[in-house]
Amino acid sequence: MMHLRKPGMTAQYEPLRRAFYQRPTVDVAQDLLGKLLIRRTEEDGVTILRLTEVEAYLGAGDRACHTFGGRRTPRTEVMWGQAGFAYIYFVYGMYHCLNVVTVGPGEPEAVLVRGGVPVTGEALMVTRRGGRRRALADGPGKLCQAMALTREQNGLDLCSRGGGLWIADDGVRPSIxxxxxxxxxxxxxxxxxxxWPLRFVWSPRTRDLRR
DNA sequence: GACCAGATGTACT
DNA sequence: GTACATCTGGTCT
Structure with a gap:
């Protein structure tokens, strides 16, 4: 598969700044395509995915959104806060979904991260996925499994490396x-x-994955 | 390939 | 009690 970065330099990618997330959710969603989702744990080290599929969830006026109608519960609390934080919830009794909070306090919108392709740590992702070598992260539940994300990571600040989860830009630009x-x-x-057409899918060719 | 059932915990009614 | 921002493994073509 595609190892486009040397593992040794992977953790040096700077987190996207908060201003990236403090924008209209649809813009954030589209601009997340091609970015690197970086996960670092004490036990396993670094895994990186390049994001290829996301969905925008537009808050109180969006019936599909967990905060539709202004719902504010312990589960959705993170969505009501600052942009650039991770909202991770449990679904269907066995899977997790990763979202990034957008806009800003009192505007509970987010982008669901649905898919990506491995950049670094693919072998580790295979292990986390129970030995399955294909379809490592082409759905929200699989992505969280491959990246070892659970509710324990809910509320992490993606603008800091401290929580071991952040998003970075290495210069790859999907063509519109x-x-x-x-x-x-x-x-x-x-x-x-x-x-509503709020799902964004980027189908990169191999050469698109280079800077 | 397509389709379907089953697994499972939590939030909310 | 019901629905759920899902996935897997089975069956059938």
């Missing part, structure tokens, strides 16, 4: 025409919002 806008997945209950 390679990005598809589609309806979001798994939200048929959301009425009109189910058809």
């Amino acid at each position: 025409e390679k990005i598809q806008r589609l309806p979001r997945v798994g939200i048929a209950y959301a009425g009109e919002a189910a058809s």
